[in-house]
Amino acid sequence: xxxxxxxxxxxxxAEAGRAEGMxxxxxxxxxxxxxxxxxxxxxxxxxxxxxxxxxxxxLGQSAPGAGAVGVDVSAKMIARAEELxxxxxxxxxxxxxxxxxxxxxxxxxxxxxxEAIYYxxxxxxxxxxxxxxxxxxxxxxxxxxxxxxxxxTAGWDSLLGVAMHFLAEAEWHSAFENAGFSSVxxxxxxxxxxxxxxxxxxxxxHAEDWKTRVELHEAGTLWIHxxxxx
Ligand SMILES: C[S@@+](CC[C@H](N)C(=O)[O-])C[C@H]1O[C@@H](n2cnc3c(N)ncnc32)[C@H](O)[C@@H]1O
Numbered sequence: 001x002x003x004x005x006x007x008x009x010x011x012x013x014a015e016a017g018r019a020e021g022m023x024x025x026x027x028x029x030x031x032x033x034x035x036x037x038x039x040x041x042x043x044x045x046x047x048x049x050x051x052x053x054x055x056x057x058x059l060g061q062s063a064p065g066a067g068a069v070g071v072d073v074s075a076k077m078i079a080r081a082e083e084l085x086x087x088x089x090x091x092x093x094x095x096x097x098x099x100x101x102x103x104x105x106x107x108x109x110x111x112x113x114x115e116a117i118y119y120x121x122x123x124x125x126x127x128x129x130x131x132x133x134x135x136x137x138x139x140x141x142x143x144x145x146x147x148x149x150x151x152x153t154a155g156w157d158s159l160l161g162v163a164m165h166f167l168a169e170a171e172w173h174s175a176f177e178n179a180g181f182s183s184v185x186x187x188x189x190x191x192x193x194x195x196x197x198x199x200x201x202x203x204x205x206h207a208e209d210w211k212t213r214v215e216l217h218e219a220g221t222l223w224i225h226x227x228x229x230x
Contacts, residue, residue: 003073003097006119009162010051010074019052019080022115028191029143029221030055030114037141039063043109046071046133048142049116053081053093059112060090069103071096072116098126103133111140118144118165127179134228140181142224143189147172150219152212159205172224181226188220 013019034055039045043066045059050070060068070093072078081093096102098120111130120126130140146153148168157164167175169186176184195217198210207213 003121006121006162007073007075009160010072011076014052014074014076014080019077022051023054026114026143027054028193029189031058032189032192033141033143033223034058034062034112037110037112037139039066039110041065043067044107045069045110045112046103046108048098048111048113048130049073049119050081050093051077051116052084053078053091054084055112055114056081056091056093057085057089059110061088066090067092069094069108071098071101073097099129100125101129101133105132106135106138107133109135109138111138111142113142115143115145117142118146118167119162120165121163123165123175124179127175127181131180131228136228138228140176140224140226140228142226144172144222144224147222150216150222152207152216152219156206169222172222176224176226179226180228182229183225183227185225187223189223190220191217 039062041064045068047056047059047068047070050056050072053070056068056070060066068091070081075095078093078095085091099122111134146156146164148166173184173186195214201210201213207216
């Protein structure tokens with residue numbers, strides 16, 4: 001797997017309008033988590049794998065004088081993010097890779113990521129970069145929908161045609177500790193809108209029947225939190 005293959009895949013998603021679909025799909029869970037991340041005035045936030053930058057803009061606007069940078073390997077996602085931003089967003093975007101973040105050490109107070117970090121080609125290096133760019137007492141809050149306890153997500157890599165790391169909750173915990181994070185915790189976040197309703201359910205490659213849809217919903221999103229000792 002190469003970064004070119006990943007950017008080609010997500011460039012195509014951006015062109016097909018799927019970035020806005022992700023905002024709709026991920027929005028409830030992300031808003032639940034962002035409401036619990038304390039962004040204080042003037043803090044600098046990082047959104048890894050920002051897609052069209054919708055969560056980056058929420059972070060940038062979450063306190064007076066705060067700012068946010070979204071990073072994504074897909075130039076077309078970044079172009080879309082720029083189209084959707086204006087001066088009130090207090091957000092900017094860069095084409096870049098998780099494994100070699102183009103920022104100095106200790107630049108950010110808060111790091112966030114939704115459904116992106118497991119695409120890292122070198123996950124250990126990506127977590128080490130995430131740790132490096134955080135300030136002392138900075139926090140990382142990383143969300144993934146694909147993890148071993150959510151059993152119906154096992155085949156997502158073949159469906160997408162892109163390699164993805166597939167870790168259990170305890171393995172994510174260890175990966176964060178190994179990268180240097182302290183106070184690491186994991187928990188599940190459940191979409192408050194529910195699984196939908198059975199009458200209008202339509203089978204898809206991700207959920208071939210209603211039972212699978214309900215179990216995917218119940219498994220929820222895995223939220224991994226870590227801190228850089230202050
Ligand atoms: C499933 S999308 C999620 C986008 C956004 N966080 C959201 O929720 O709408 C994953 C994003 O991560 C980006 N990505 C994947 N691997 C990456 C890497 N190694 N470095 C930077 N970005 C990457 C992709 O280009 C894609 O836009």
